[in-house]
Amino acid sequence: SHMAELVAARMKRPQGWNRPANARRDGPHYDYLVVGAGFAGSVMAERLAADAGKKVLVIDRRPHIAGNAFDRLDDAGILIHQYGPHIFHTNSEDIFAYLSRFTSWRSYEHRVLASVDGMLVPMPINRTTINALYALDLTTEDEVDAFLASRAEPVEVVRTSADVVISKIGRDLYEKFFQGYTRKQWGMDPSELDKSVTARVPTRSNTDDRYFTDKFQVMPRNGFTAMFENMLSHPNIDIELGVDYRDVRERVSFDRLVFTGPVDEYFDYCYGRLPYRSLQFKHETVDTAQFQPVAVINYPEPSVPYTRVTEYKHLTGQRAERTSITYEFPSEEGDPYYPIPRAANQLLYKRYEALADAAEDVLFVGRLATYRYYNMDQVVGQALATYRKLGIGPVVEAAP
Ligand code: FAD
Ligand code: UDP
Numbered sequence: 001s002h003m004a005e006l007v008a009a010r011m012k013r014p015q016g017w018n019r020p021a022n023a024r025r026d027g028p029h030y031d032y033l034v035v036g037a038g039f040a041g042s043v044m045a046e047r048l049a050a051d052a053g054k055k056v057l058v059i060d061r062r063p064h065i066a067g068n069a070f071d072r073l074d075d076a077g078i079l080i081h082q083y084g085p086h087i088f089h090t091n092s093e094d095i096f097a098y099l100s101r102f103t104s105w106r107s108y109e110h111r112v113l114a115s116v117d118g119m120l121v122p123m124p125i126n127r128t129t130i131n132a133l134y135a136l137d138l139t140t141e142d143e144v145d146a147f148l149a150s151r152a153e154p155v156e157v158v159r160t161s162a163d164v165v166i167s168k169i170g171r172d173l174y175e176k177f178f179q180g181y182t183r184k185q186w187g188m189d190p191s192e193l194d195k196s197v198t199a200r201v202p203t204r205s206n207t208d209d210r211y212f213t214d215k216f217q218v219m220p221r222n223g224f225t226a227m228f229e230n231m232l233s234h235p236n237i238d239i240e241l242g243v244d245y246r247d248v249r250e251r252v253s254f255d256r257l258v259f260t261g262p263v264d265e266y267f268d269y270c271y272g273r274l275p276y277r278s279l280q281f282k283h284e285t286v287d288t289a290q291f292q293p294v295a296v297i298n299y300p301e302p303s304v305p306y307t308r309v310t311e312y313k314h315l316t317g318q319r320a321e322r323t324s325i326t327y328e329f330p331s332e333e334g335d336p337y338y339p340i341p342r343a344a345n346q347l348l349y350k351r352y353e354a355l356a357d358a359a360e361d362v363l364f365v366g367r368l369a370t371y372r373y374y375n376m377d378q379v380v381g382q383a384l385a386t387y388r389k390l391g392i393g394p395v396v397e398a399a400p
Helices: 002-011 039-051 093-099 127-134 141-151 161-186 224-232 343-358 376-390
Strands: 029-035 056-060 071-073 079-081 088-090 105-107 112-116 119-123 216-220 237-241 253-259 276-286 296-298 308-311 323-331 362-364
Touching (some): 029 039, 039 237, 093 216, 127 141, 161 323
Parallel strands (some): 029 056, 112 296
Antiparallel strands (some): 071 079, 276 323
């Protein structure tokens, strides 16, 4: 059964797992030390080990692999995402094919509702949303386009996350769906954030209520952690968990480094701290089979302290009598989760990037190390490209 598979997947542990932190004082020599066992670190480790035949040590300061994509069975036996909902989507055949070596998939198209004006309406805003909100009966895309055009406010240069929304759909929809949510999520007004942030979420004139329109929309059948276990279970890869790079670098012998943690941390914050946004997660199990109609409900209202509520069974397809949910409370303090896209931060990152470029035998890969608001597939793509640029793999790939 699906459950038995999940449990079995979690009992299988790659070699080197949880080795005591002092076991390597006279340990082996590694070609590469990879800091971070998330997507960036795991893809790099897998390629270096399996394609280039390098000896790799992967470490993470957390007690588990998979980085922010880590999922696990909770006390009720429900598969939850410890760091909030992770939905895989990509347009890239290559990235999908690469990950398919380590997992089979379950089709899943993500749908999100927003709680606005006492209703639950589709987000991204679509024709259904507009009809519900304004008690209209628009039936064609042209009618919706005309409605939005009548609301849109011209903005001379679209620079911020406020401009990009207001110039397309006007102030009322902006305030209802974007302003409150963004203020909570980022601790600042959309007018202070780069346009790329709210531009992630489109507005549609049709009735497509999917969150993403990518060609591939799938979830790893046995979860993300099981997929990472398969990526990392290679004889050339050792893993140490619950250890910080600071404590490992003196004790382990290695030639080159792949660093996937925060780039400013690597350089001891010499130019000051790069701002990252954090979240606090409140995980709960409730005594009902289904808690909400879709996997995620967004709460843009300022009166609600959390941004969204996720019910995992929608994502995983798991069946159980109870269900587990997560509330997300954005916060200044805590693990770095989101780089904060705005001009001043990008300038500061550029200074660190110059140091990173000059650091010999160190590769910086991933969302924290390159300070980019990347989705999972983009991090995989970045890691594969970084590996390819090394030019150390076999010249000819084995035919399938
Ligand atoms: P991480 O996963 O952060 O891995 C870095 C690892 O390095 C961490 O485990 C950390 O503990 C470790 N580390 C850092 N410094 C050190 C050190 N000094 N010593 C030892 N270890 C260290 N993407 C999607 O595509 N779809 C989604 O639906 C989605 N939802 C998301 C929801 C949330 C709440 C968040 C925060 C992110 C979401 N993402 C989503 C983005 C996704 O999480 C990232 O793209 C991806 O996990 C980044 O991988 P990474 O390896 O770069 O970083
Ligand atoms: N956003 C919003 N209201 C919503 C959904 C998103 O204002 O209902 C804005 C918000 O600023 C958010 C950004 O759009 O941070 C990107 O949304 P996405 O769902 O991509 O965020 P993520 O899943 O990365 O947290």
